Amino acid sequence: xxxxxxxxxxxxxxxxxxxxxxxxxxxxxxxxxxxxxxxxxxxxxxxxxxxxxxxxxxxxxxxxxxxxxxxxxxxxxxxxxxxxxxxxxxxxxxxxxxxxxxxxxxxxxxxx
Amino acid sequence: xxxxxxxxxxxxxxxxxxxxxxxxxxxxxxxxxxxxxxxxxxxxxxxxxxxxxxxxxxxxxxxxxxxxxxxxxxxxxxxxxxxxxxxxxxxxxxxxxxxxxxxxxxxxxxxxxx
Numbered sequence: 191x192x193x194x195x196x197x198x199x200x201x202x203x204x205x206x207x208x209x210x211x212x213x214x215x216x217x218x219x220x221x222x223x224x225x226x227x228x229x230x231x232x233x234x235x236x237x238x239x240x241x242x243x244x245x246x247x248x249x250x251x252x253x254x255x256x257x258x259x260x261x262x263x264x265x266x267x268x269x270x271x272x273x274x275x276x277x278x279x280x281x282x283x284x285x286x287x288x289x290x291x292x293x294x295x296x297x298x299x300x301x302x
Numbered sequence: 303x304x305x306x307x308x309x310x311x312x313x314x315x316x317x318x319x320x321x322x323x324x325x326x327x328x329x330x331x332x333x334x335x336x337x338x339x340x341x342x343x344x345x346x347x348x349x350x351x352x353x354x355x356x357x358x359x360x361x362x363x364x365x366x367x368x369x370x371x372x373x374x375x376x377x378x379x380x381x382x383x384x385x386x387x388x389x390x391x392x393x394x395x396x397x398x399x400x401x402x403x404x405x406x407x408x409x410x411x412x413x414x415x416x
């Protein structure tokens with residue numbers, strides 16, 4: 191979805207480095223989500239936020255943190271990256287909990 | 303975390319053939335969604351289903367929300383090369399701490415031979 195922008199699109203870094211992935215949206219949605227995609231496992235929820243003051247852990251939050259800087263911005267951080275965090279990361283938004291989620295084009299992260 | 307059981311994992315078909323894939327779960331969902339993901343892109347919503355028994359079409363795509371609320375299927379008729387990609391089902395549970403969160407299937411990789 192062109193209204194959900196993720197940066198960077200690709201990143202290669204080393205073990206132990208701190209990394210931030212950013213997501214911004216122009217859809218005006220309150221709800222934002224971060225997912226991780228590994229081959230054969232579909233998408234797994236890392237963190238989600240229902241508004242600027244609300245942050246919730248998903249299924250696989252260990253090793254990750256998030257910040258909801260504004261309604262339109264939701265960033266994901268890896269404080270000390272490790273190789274098994276190599277994956278595709280997707281940001282998504284939704285208008286409310288009954289509406290479908292709309293995804294960005296993803297960030298491909300490789301940790302050496 | 304819990305995942306939906308999506309099958310088949312992959313399909314290789316000839317252009318013009320019909321395709322069917324499905325998702326099942328041991329628990330009830332109040333919404334079923336079907337997404338398609340092209341290489342290098344994020345999942346794009348194809349069809350959303352909100353009521354048990356609902357049958358919804360989007361062009362050559364048809365999806366149904368199972369009556370038990372524990373399953374859904376997606377059919378693609380007269381496949382074309384651009385149907386190639388990964389198809390994901392996703393379910394949303396009613397209320398509680400899971401409210402608003404999606405659970406995804408593992409995906410079906412579709413290859414269409416011209």
